[in-house]
Amino acid sequence: xxxxxxxxxxxxxxxxxxxxxxxxxxMDHENMFWYRxxxxxxxxxxxxxxxxxxxxxxxxxxxxxxxxxxxxxxSLILESASTNQTSMYLCASxxxxxxxxxxxxxxxLLVL
Amino acid sequence: GESVGLxxxxxxxxxxxxxxxxxxxxxxxxxxxxWYKQESGKGPQFIIDIxxxxxxxQGQRVTVLLNKTVKHLSLQIAATQxxxxxxxxxxxxGPTGNQFYFGTGTSLTVIP
Numbered sequence: 001x002x003x004x005x006x007x008x009x010x011x012x013x014x015x016x017x018x019x020x021x022x023x024x025x026x027m028d029h030e031n032m033f034w035y036r037x038x039x040x041x042x043x044x045x046x047x048x049x050x051x052x053x054x055x056x057x058x059x060x061x062x063x064x065x066x067x068x069x070x071x072x073x074x075s076l077i078l079e080s081a082s083t084n085q086t087s088m089y090l091c092a093s094x095x096x097x098x099x100x101x102x103x104x105x106x107x108x109l110l111v112l
Numbered sequence: 113g114e115s116v117g118l119x120x121x122x123x124x125x126x127x128x129x130x131x132x133x134x135x136x137x138x139x140x141x142x143x144x145x146x147w148y149k150q151e152s153g154k155g156p157q158f159i160i161d162i163x164x165x166x167x168x169x170q171g172q173r174v175t176v177l178l179n180k181t182v183k184h185l186s187l188q189i190a191a192t193q194x195x196x197x198x199x200x201x202x203x204x205x206g207p208t209g210n211q212f213y214f215g216t217g218t219s220l221t222v223i224p
Contacts (some may be wrong), residue, residue, distance in 0.1 A: 042214045101158075103156045
């Protein structure tokens with residue numbers, strides 16, 4: 001079974017803090033994704049990566065950056081957290097871009 | 113822009129009845145679709161997928177129907193059980209693989 005894990009289930013941070021969200025997958029997948037999920041808006045793609053050190057902007061990259069130094073790990077960085085970044089963050093991975101994405105359990109981030 | 117959406121935000125069914133959850137998409141070039149199930153506090157889980165060269169695919173208690181003419185797909189759950197209560201959403205992929213969109217979800221409640 002594919003396993004995607006995220007470093008935290010819940011996080012509380014203050015405005016202006018730098019926040020790191022970590023994601024690890026154990027299936028040697030090429031592609032990894034970061035989404036945020038908000039009520040009524042569904043999943044929105046922040047960034048994705050199709051290879052180590054490669055990244056592509058998704059629909060809402062502003063205020064975020066990512067890092068993929070190793071194939072199994074994809075990090076989402078909020079350089080200076082703001083209250084409008086309070087959300088559920090979901091990481092996913094897939095073997096091919098047009099294949100099933102397997103999701104982690106999510107990190108619920110609250111920015112005060 | 114491109115979109116994938118769901119017709120109803122909520123759906124309630126009696127235990128044992130069949131459920132039908134609908135989804136519409138706007139990009140006629142979309143050629144791969146997935147249905148996900150998301151239980152409260154968890155990440156989305158893959159249920160079933162379908163490619164555009166098919167109009168029907170069956171799994172265990174679930175069937176996905178794809179109507180390319182009207183750009184519509186549906187998820188049918190047979191003999192709905194309390195454990196089926198969750199948010200269901202569809203996702204669509206474009207032909208280049210990096211154009212994918214998620215619907216906002218239908219919350220299914222199964223009444224015992």
